[in-house]
Amino acid sequence: MLECHGVSKAFPGVVALDDVSVEVRPGEIQALIGENGAGKSTLINVLVGVYRADSGSVLLGGEEMNFSSPRDAQHAGISVVHQERNLVPAFSVAENLTLEHPPSRFGFVEYGRMNQEAEKWLAVVGLCVPPSMLVGDMSPAQMQLVEIAKALSLEARFLVLDEPTSTITPNEVESLFGILRGLRDQGVGIVFVSHKLEELFEICDRVTVLRDGRCVCSGRQLSELTNDQLVTLMVGREEIVRELPPKPVERIEPVLEARSVATSAGAHDISFALYPREVLGLYGLVGAGRSELARALIGDEKIVAGEVFLNGKGARVRSVRDAIETHGLGYVPEDRKNEGLFLSHSVSRNVAITVWRRVSKALGWIFGSAEAEIAEEYVRKLEVKTPSLRQSVQNLSGGNQQKVSMAKWLAADSDILIIDEPTVGIDVHTKHAIQNLIWDLADRGKSIILISSDMPEMIRLADRILVMNENRIAGELENTRRYDQMSARIMNLIQGSAAPLTTPGEPCLIG
Amino acid sequence: MKLVMSVLRSRTWMGLLIVDIALVIGLSLTNPEFLSKFNIVVLLQTLAVVLLVSFSQMIVLGMGHMNLSVGSVGGLAAVMLGVSMARLGLPTGVAVLLAILVSLACGVFNGLLVVFTKINSFIVTLATSIIFLGFNIGISGGIPEHNLTEDFVAFGSARVSVFPYMLFVTAAITLGVAVFLYRMVAGRQLLAIGGNAKAAELSGLPVSRSIVLVHALSCGLAGVAGVLLTARVGVAIAVFGQDWALLSFAGPIMGGAALTGGSVSIVGCIIAVILVALIDNGLVVIGADPYWVQFFLGLLILIGVVLGKVSSKEGATRGLIHDTANGRRKASAALAVAQDKSAAR
Numbered sequence: 001m002l003e004c005h006g007v008s009k010a011f012p013g014v015v016a017l018d019d020v021s022v023e024v025r026p027g028e029i030q031a032l033i034g035e036n037g038a039g040k041s042t043l044i045n046v047l048v049g050v051y052r053a054d055s056g057s058v059l060l061g062g063e064e065m066n067f068s069s070p071r072d073a074q075h076a077g078i079s080v081v082h083q084e085r086n087l088v089p090a091f092s093v094a095e096n097l098t099l100e101h102p103p104s105r106f107g108f109v110e111y112g113r114m115n116q117e118a119e120k121w122l123a124v125v126g127l128c129v130p131p132s133m134l135v136g137d138m139s140p141a142q143m144q145l146v147e148i149a150k151a152l153s154l155e156a157r158f159l160v161l162d163e164p165t166s167t168i169t170p171n172e173v174e175s176l177f178g179i180l181r182g183l184r185d186q187g188v189g190i191v192f193v194s195h196k197l198e199e200l201f202e203i204c205d206r207v208t209v210l211r212d213g214r215c216v217c218s219g220r221q222l223s224e225l226t227n228d229q230l231v232t233l234m235v236g237r238e239e240i241v242r243e244l245p246p247k248p249v250e251r252i253e254p255v256l257e258a259r260s261v262a263t264s265a266g267a268h269d270i271s272f273a274l275y276p277r278e279v280l281g282l283y284g285l286v287g288a289g290r291s292e293l294a295r296a297l298i299g300d301e302k303i304v305a306g307e308v309f310l311n312g313k314g315a316r317v318r319s320v321r322d323a324i325e326t327h328g329l330g331y332v333p334e335d336r337k338n339e340g341l342f343l344s345h346s347v348s349r350n351v352a353i354t355v356w357r358r359v360s361k362a363l364g365w366i367f368g369s370a371e372a373e374i375a376e377e378y379v380r381k382l383e384v385k386t387p388s389l390r391q392s393v394q395n396l397s398g399g400n401q402q403k404v405s406m407a408k409w410l411a412a413d414s415d416i417l418i419i420d421e422p423t424v425g426i427d428v429h430t431k432h433a434i435q436n437l438i439w440d441l442a443d444r445g446k447s448i449i450l451i452s453s454d455m456p457e458m459i460r461l462a463d464r465i466l467v468m469n470e471n472r473i474a475g476e477l478e479n480t481r482r483y484d485q486m487s488a489r490i491m492n493l494i495q496g497s498a499a500p501l502t503t504p505g506e507p508c509l510i511g
Numbered sequence: 512m513k514l515v516m517s518v519l520r521s522r523t524w525m526g527l528l529i530v531d532i533a534l535v536i537g538l539s540l541t542n543p544e545f546l547s548k549f550n551i552v553v554l555l556q557t558l559a560v561v562l563l564v565s566f567s568q569m570i571v572l573g574m575g576h577m578n579l580s581v582g583s584v585g586g587l588a589a590v591m592l593g594v595s596m597a598r599l600g601l602p603t604g605v606a607v608l609l610a611i612l613v614s615l616a617c618g619v620f621n622g623l624l625v626v627f628t629k630i631n632s633f634i635v636t637l638a639t640s641i642i643f644l645g646f647n648i649g650i651s652g653g654i655p656e657h658n659l660t661e662d663f664v665a666f667g668s669a670r671v672s673v674f675p676y677m678l679f680v681t682a683a684i685t686l687g688v689a690v691f692l693y694r695m696v697a698g699r700q701l702l703a704i705g706g707n708a709k710a711a712e713l714s715g716l717p718v719s720r721s722i723v724l725v726h727a728l729s730c731g732l733a734g735v736a737g738v739l740l741t742a743r744v745g746v747a748i749a750v751f752g753q754d755w756a757l758l759s760f761a762g763p764i765m766g767g768a769a770l771t772g773g774s775v776s777i778v779g780c781i782i783a784v785i786l787v788a789l790i791d792n793g794l795v796v797i798g799a800d801p802y803w804v805q806f807f808l809g810l811l812i813l814i815g816v817v818l819g820k821v822s823s824k825e826g827a828t829r830g831l832i833h834d835t836a837n838g839r840r841k842a843s844a845a846l847a848v849a850q851d852k853s854a855a856r
Contacts (some may be wrong), residue, residue, distance in 0.1 A: 071715045086713050088706035090774040091699075098704060099714040104696045 001025055002078065002189060009042055016042040018057070018213040024158060029180060029190040030219065031200040034210035035427035036397035040193050043210065044160050047191075048080040049073030079151035080160040083425075085143050089136030093127075094118035096135050097150050121149040125179055139505045140286070141168035141176075148179070150460055159183065160191040165199060166425055168402040169285045177203045195427060198456075226399045236431045238361055242432070246481065249278045249463050255447045256416055258297070261306035261500075265292035267471040270306070273414065274449060278314045281363035281462030282451045283478070283490055289471035290451045291334055297449075298331045299323040310416075324354065330414030332406050334396075334421040334451070340405035340453070343394035347386050348375035350404050351392050354412035360372060367403045378407035382437065399430030405435070417441065420451045435461055460487045467493040523767030524779035531785050537794045545796045551673045558788045559677040560740045565784050566688050567732035567760030569804040572763050573692065574725050575705040575772025576625070576632035581759050583643035584617050585752030588737030590647045592664065593656030593747030596663065599817050603663045607738055614734020615727050617643060622723030632726070647749035656747040667742030677739045689777050701725050705772025757809070761787055786811075 003023040009016050017039045024030050034040050045051040047058060051068030058065045060076055067073045070080070087096045090144040094114045095102065103113040118131035127145045135143060145162060151159055161180075163174045180190060180203060192204055200207065201222060209217040209230065216233050231239045247291055254273035262268040267289050274280050284290045297308065299317040308315050310327055323329040333339035342350055352371035375389050382403045386396055402422060409417055419438065423431040438461055442448050450459050458465060459481060467474045467490055475493040481487060518525060538545040564581060571578045588610040595606035617639070626633045669676040691698040700721050704711040712718055733752070741747050763771065764778025765786070790811050799807065 070713060087711040088703050088710055088773065090706045090769075091703065095699065095703075096710075099710065099716070102696055102699065107696050108694050109696055109699055208571065 001059075001061060002055075003055055003059045004043075004047060005059065007043070007046055007053045007058070009046060009054050015213050017046070017053070018189060019211070019476070020215045021056075022208050022215065022218055024189045024222070026157065026189045027184055027187045027206045029184050029192055029203055031204040031207040031222065032191050032193045032210070033195070033197070033207060033234060034400050035429060036209040037212075037285055038234070038427075040210055041162070042213075044080060044162060044191070044193065048078055050162050064486065067242070074154045074156075075110065077155060077157035077162070079154050079156035079158070081085045081144065081147045081151055081162065081164065083163045083166070085140075085147065087135045087143055087146060091136065092132045092134055093122065093129060093138075093146055094131035096146060096150065097121055097131075097153055099150075100154075117153075120198075124152060125149045141172035144168060144176070145179075152183075156188065158189045158191070160193070162193045163195070163425060164192070165194060165196060167286065169287075173199065183377055195421060195425060195431075196277040197230055197428070199228070200230075201251050211236055231428050234427065238428060239432070242436055244436070244460055245481070246463060247277060247443060251275050254309070255311055256297075256449075257309040259307050259309070261293075261296070261308060262304050263296035264302040264304055265289065265296065265471075267293050267296065268305070269472055272466055272473060272476070274447050276447055277442050277445055278463050279438065279448045279450055280476060281458045281465040282449055283455075283458050283465055284468035285453065285494065287476070288468045290468050291420055292471075293468070294331060294420055294449065294451060297323075297418060298329050304473060324412060324414065328413075328415040330354075330409040330417045330424060332409055332417065332419045334424070336402055336405045341393050344392055346390045347379060347384070347393055347396075348372045348389040351375035351378055351407045351411055354408045366402055374411050375407070378410050379404075382407055382412070383433065397430075399426040399434070401428060402430075402434060406434070410441075414446070416447050416449075418449045418451070421453065422450075423452075423454060423457060430433055455487050456483070457488070458490075459483055465490065469494045522639060522779075523776055524782045527765060527779070527782045527786055529743075531782060531789060534786070534793060536791045538787040538789070538796060542796050542798075544795070548673055550792070550796065552670055552675055554665070554788055554792045555673065556675045556743050557791060558784065559675060559681040560736050560743070560786055561758055561762070562681050562781065562784045563732050563739065564734035564752075564759045565780050566684070566728045567736065568759035569763035569766075569768060569775050569780055570688070570692070570701065570725055570732070571632065572760075572768045572770065573705050573728045573775045574701045574721065575708065576722070577636060578726065578733075578759075579633065579636040579727045579756060580617065580620075580621060580640035580643055580730065581736075582674060582752035582755035583640040583647065584730045584733040585737030585755060586616050587617065587643050587648045587742065588614050588734040589741040589751045590651045590656075590749050592663075592738060592741050593651060596660050597656050597658035597747075603660045603666075605661070606660070610738055611731060611734050614737070615731040617734075618727035618730030619723055621730065622726035625726065626719045626722050626751050626753070636688065643755075644749075650700040651747070653749060655749075657745075659741070659745065659747060663742055664745045667745060677743065680735070680739065684732070685777070685781070692775065692777070697721070697724060702773055702775075705769075706774065758787060764832065799815050 001023060003021070005021050007020045008018055020039070020043060024045070032040055032043070042051065046053050049070045049072050052068070057068070060078070065073075065076060067076070075078075075377060088099065091099075094111075094117070094154050097118050098114050103117065115131040122129065122131060125145045125148050127142060127149065129138070129142065135146060138146070144167075148159070148161075164176060168176065180192075184190060192200070194200060204222050206219045206240045207217065207222050207225065207230070208215065208219055211234060228239075248274060253276070255276050256274040257272070259271050261270040263270075267282065270293060272280070282290050282293070292301060296303050297317070299320045299322055303317075308317065315327060317323045317327060317329070320331075342353070348368070348371045350375045355374060356366060372389050379386065379389065384396075384403045384407070393401060396404065406419070408421070422434050422438070426434070435457060438448060450458070450461060458477060462479045465477045465479055465486070467477065477486070477489055477493075533853050544550060557758055564585070567581050570580060574799055582734050589612050591610040594604070595601040595609050601609070621632070621636055621639055624630070624639070625632045629637065692702065700711070701724075703714075703716060704718055704721055708718070723761075737751055760808075762780045762784040763775060765783035766781070767776040768774065768780070787808070790808055794803070794807055
């Protein structure tokens with residue numbers, strides 16, 4: 001059994017964990033949930049040896065453990081699969097699996113033995129690929145399985161998974177769950193960290209909830225709790241989900257219309273219209289081509305055929321700059337860390353960056369105070385939790401970072417906003433806040449294309465839903481806002497429902 | 512056009528190879544002297560030296576580092592030879608060994624500095640390149656040393672038909688580098704660190720040790736290049752290598768090495784270096800104004816780099832804003848969908 005008793009950990013300025021006690025049994029899957037900033041990552045890092053607790057202890061099988069590095073924890077049988085991939089893309093699967101100790105003789109690598117070993121672990125996780133395949137050529141789901149295989153190859157008795165399903169398709173999630181159940185039945189104890197509550201009910205046995213660094217619920221049976229109870233535990237008060245009624249949308253003059261558009265990324269025959277004050281949902285699985293289409297609309301990818309009309313007039317978007325300044329478009333990217341924010345810069349710089357021209361004086365001089373004025377307005381409106389406007393954005397929680405990423409488009413006052421996966425990896429409360437914000441934006445006159453693979457979010461917000469699959473539009477639906485009905489219709493439109501990525505237990509046919 | 516593009520993209524160095532062949536044909540037609548025995552020997556001698564200089568940069572690039580001191584270390588090897596042979600009267604073998612050992616020591620110095628100060632290798636080696644140059648000039652007084660041992664100088668011009676002895680040294684080293692990077696644990700570790708330093712660290716790879724080792728090897732190779740150059744020219748000059756900076760990057764990068772590390776192409780590097788040697792040699796053969804040699808060399812290397820970009824897979828999936836990771840993500844997303852489809856059948 002893996003336990004921690006009375007663990008506390010503080011960083012300069014913030015108490016991350018305060019007297020937390022958790023126990024994980026072999027042969028169970030325990031969920032670890034909490035809002036961003038609740039202490040989940042810190043707790044995981046203490047359990048796997050990345051951090052040393054300030055006080056309290058970590059015990060394995062009743063014995064106190066003193067990990068000075070993740071390797072110590074690995075040797076003790078505790079492995080972690082982080083949210084971000086830790087693989088070498090230029091290397092093969094086999095090499096990544098054996099990165100720590102490649103089979104070798106006299107300093108020379110023995111590739112034959114390496115591939116053999118790799119095949120063994122690939123079979124355990126049911127990943128049917130040749131061990132010589134380069135990790136860089138793999139899908140996110142496959143890479144994740146490689147990391148799980150790697151964790152297992154270190155003879156993990158306890159496996160910690162941090163947000164394992166945030167970048168993989170629903171079918172792959174099912175496969176992953178099958179594998180996890182198999183591991184559980186073999187006696188491995190699994191800690192499953194996730195924001196997707198609906199998944200937890202499917203796969204986890206017990207749950208631990210953290211809030212503000214403290215344990216509000218430790219190891220309770222999930223079967224005894226409801227979704228709303230979990231949310232209340234996480235948030236600390238009852239989460240009232242605001243009703244977002246359908247808005248009256250005038251379908252007369254589209255603000256944006258695409259006719260038979262084809263892009264350099266492979267999309268073809270894309271035709272749709274976006275009306276004023278509408279939230280047009282664009283639903284699809286990972287790889288359907290939604291983000292690529294969005295990029296084409298804002299000028300990051302080339303449109304190779306078809307036409308785009310803005311406010312009735314044919315428009316050629318030459319570049320992103322052109323899109324923003326001439327056409328009033330805006331794009332909130334999916335990958336906020338790499339594409340939406342300047343992590344090392346301040347909140348006010350991040351918010352004001354789209355409007356530097358407006359804010360700068362003669363000769364392009366920018367005064368910090370001018371930036372701050374603009375930033376202050378939007379930080380207040382979006383309720384961004386930050387100690388000051390000068391705080392470096394990388395120190396904010398994921399949800400607040402996303403708010404800053406969106407704030408800059410509010411500052412730019414774009415009329416048409418394309419928002420790409422706004423609430424991935426964000427806690428429930430902030431998720432609702434951002435969704436409310438999107439609805440309010442549309443209500444006040446903006447037109448929004450919302451790209452999301454979060455079904456509940458899509459059904460809550462969208463007026464119409466475009467379903468995209470394999471780089472084309474599979475269909476268009478009016479949103480009745482009835483969950484079961486809409487989700488069934490959407491899934492039906494996604495043709496050729498893909499078979500599971502792998503079938504654990506069945507013989508592996510490569511190719 | 513599509514056919515041309517698909518041929519160019521089949522291998523990263525394909526574009527370069529085509530230019531190499533074109534240059535050889537073009538130069539032979541322009542001036543038959545180009546194919547004379549004498550000229551080929553000169554060409555191969557240049558190749559032997561420049562290839563080693565390129566490898567010295569290639570291995571640190573593989574780790575995601577840079578070594579700006581390769582030129583000064585080459586010069587230091589030359590100066591050491593001058594001092595050992597002319598002033599200390601040491602026999603050739605000992606002098607050469609000493610020069611190489613000193614070069615290795617410079618690399619160890621670089622590596623340790625990077626490890627302990629945690630400063631970027633670019634800045635560290637920029638500084639040490641100046642320090643080493645200072646040594647070179649200080650020790651030699653800026654005076655070229657002509658009194659090198661006879662057998663050493665003879666080695667520099669010795670050959671078997673058109674193949675200089677020097678080329679065999681380089682060939683053996685090339686083989687060694689290939690084996691090191693593709694077959695040996697230490698070599699794979701350096702590429703792992705370049706490919707994803709965080710993953711390497713989390714997997715417990717000996718990062719500090721690798722850094723020191725790789726910088727040592729890099730300077731060692733630069734030292735051997737300096738020794739060969741000195742043998743060929745017959746004189747030990749302190750400022751040997753001062754133009755190696757551009758050359759050392761041109762080979763690996765045109766050949767397809769990732770600037771951020773983790774992936775290098777030995778074959779690509781060789782083909783690129785052949786291009787550089789051909790340009791250098793060719794410009795002389797066609798009688799170009801020597802003052803323009805630098806200009807053309809730089810220009811043609813620029814073209815070579817662009818060709819290299821066009822040839823690579825990364826060039827194919829780029830948008831203005833996304834980086835390669837995104838391009839790879841798209842490619843792998845497409846792959847995933849394709850796989851799901853084929854699994855369904």
